[in-house]
Amino acid sequence: MAVRYLTARLAQQIDEELMNTAGAFSIDQLMELAGLACAQALATVYNKEKYPRVLVCCGPGNQGGDGLVAARHLGMFGYKPTVYLPKPGSKEIYKRLEAQCRNMVIPILTPSHPTDLEPLQQLLPQSDVILDAIFGFSFQPPVRPPFDAALPLLTQSKLPIISVDIPSGWDVEKGNDLGVGLEPDVLVSLTAPKLGVRGFRGRHFLGGRFVPKKMEEKFELNIPPYPGFSQIVELPSENESQKL
Amino acid sequence: MAVRYLTARLAQQIDEELMNTAGAFSIDQLMELAGLACAQALATVYNKEKYPRVLVCCGPGNQGGDGLVAARHLGMFGYKPTVYLPKPGSKEIYKRLEAQCRNMVIPILTPSHPTDLEPLQQLLPQSDVILDAIFGFSFQPPVRPPFDAALPLLTQSKLPIISVDIPSGWDVEKGNDLGVGLEPDVLVSLTAPKLGVRGFRGRHFLGGRFVPKKMEEKFELNIPPYPGFSQIVELPSENESQKL
Numbered sequence A, B: 001m002a003v004r005y006l007t008a009r010l011a012q013q014i015d016e017e018l019m020n021t022a023g024a025f026s027i028d029q030l031m032e033l034a035g036l037a038c039a040q041a042l043a044t045v046y047n048k049e050k051y052p053r054v055l056v057c058c059g060p061g062n063q064g065g066d067g068l069v070a071a072r073h074l075g076m077f078g079y080k081p082t083v084y085l086p087k088p089g090s091k092e093i094y095k096r097l098e099a100q101c102r103n104m105v106i107p108i109l110t111p112s113h114p115t116d117l118e119p120l121q122q123l124l125p126q127s128d129v130i131l132d133a134i135f136g137f138s139f140q141p142p143v144r145p146p147f148d149a150a151l152p153l154l155t156q157s158k159l160p161i162i163s164v165d166i167p168s169g170w171d172v173e174k175g176n177d178l179g180v181g182l183e184p185d186v187l188v189s190l191t192a193p194k195l196g197v198r199g200f201r202g203r204h205f206l207g208g209r210f211v212p213k214k215m216e217e218k219f220e221l222n223i224p225p226y227p228g229f230s231q232i233v234e235l236p237s238e239n240e241s242q243k244l
Helices: A008-019 A027-045 A062-077 A092-103 A118-126 A147-156 A213-218 A238-243 B008-019 B027-045 B062-077 B092-103 B118-126 B147-156 B213-218 B238-243
Strands: A053-058 A080-084 A129-133 A161-164 A186-190 A203-207 A232-235 B053-058 B080-084 B129-133 B161-164 B186-190 B203-207 B232-235
Touching: A008 A027, A008 A213, A027 A062, A027 A092, A027 A129, A027 A161, A027 A186, A027 A203, A027 A232, A027 B027, A053 A062, A053 A118, A062 A080, A062 A092, A062 A129, A062 A161, A080 A118, A118 A147, B008 B027, B008 B213, B027 B062, B027 B092, B027 B129, B027 B161, B027 B186, B027 B203, B027 B232, B053 B062, B053 B118, B062 B080, B062 B092, B062 B129, B062 B161, B080 B118, B118 B147
Parallel strands: A053 A080, A053 A129, A129 A161, A161 A186, A186 A203, B053 B080, B053 B129, B129 B161, B161 B186, B186 B203
Antiparallel strands: A203 A232, B203 B232
16 A cells, blocks of 8 residues: 555644644644654765755744754754744744754854845855755745745755755645746655655655554555654655556 | 763753753653653664563653653554553643553553552563653652552563663662662663662663753763764663773
8 A cells, every 4th residue: 555645635634633632742742753854864865974064944834843853953963054044933933943953053044134045145055955844735836035036046056955745836736837846856755745746756755753543544644664763764766656 | 071970950950951041942842852762762672573562650740751752652663552650640741641642542551549559460461571751850769659569569570671761769869779769671861861870780871862062061961972863872881881
């Protein structure tokens, strides 16, 4: 049984159930485990000796929160993360996640005006890999400023990109049909992959090892078994899974 | 530089700083990572094929919270945990952690009266390993009911025991000087080991990979480097560290 690819609506519903009585999780817990999974996937593919400088690009929503958590764990793993956060989220949790990064002496780049791209332009040549935590499964086109201008800069940098859940700029269900999205080398899907990444050809990991069995069965997620006590599992590539 | 062993007072102070502005962590985050580390240490030593049935013994405080988180992760790893929780904590977070276990269909054993030991007596012969999350670094002797009677039962079971932070019944600074404490095979110290476990001879892991460098330096913790992206690091045994 192949893993299920989720519509945006179903992803939203599962997220809600994880936090209501069916899961009873707090957002702090879910983000901590999701961000940890992202950091571990990055560390699996890009070792810190060759790729120490990680540019963690964060959006203003929950996806950005996952990015802030991942940045902190990457710092603990010995990487040199820098956070690009042009539009800091206003919820209390984002402020705490930011404070946690600052306490770890992780630089957070927030231009005085969100659309000022110069700081990002300066940072890109000093980075080895990009962690894309800008837009998540609640993204609705079009890409708004400053990200409409930032995404092309990330692409033009030719740096390896690892995207969280859905590559930024992609439609959650239709993929990069407008052609304005990033083309990541690696993808970390959280809980279950989304419809839009169905044809993704790079290395694809699944994270979010917290879905109760009853929920997994209810939504027929067919999550593959995670190995040992890992927080991530690599999915077979699209070519391999088509053979199955 | 050897790792620092903490007094009870210092452990308390570090815990507070992790949650105030110096760390900015929520209790949800810290417990999630601490409990995950405990589950990973158990899974490192006791594989789920030979030791599937884990009896997770939880006290009414934060230590019990770590135990509930560990039980949930052990369930995700494929173990068959059962929680023994004679005195459920009253704080809201414990109720949520309990609900998370129930959602994972992990049995929680809370006798109708806390001092009724029969359920525990029935459970012990059906268990392969004990995770001791009863008392933590805020423990003050004497051991009170029902744990004064439960600890000897755990010892008499001859099951392997893995203790969190400080073996239950030990004085946090003086160790098992009263002789009423458990004698675990494995220990998982959180953040930094406590003075009382200085002479511990079993396998000793450190978990809690969330201490900001500035705090580590301020308190001269000398935390050994964690390997890769692991949430635990094994400390050299007492014999080895005396040679250093």
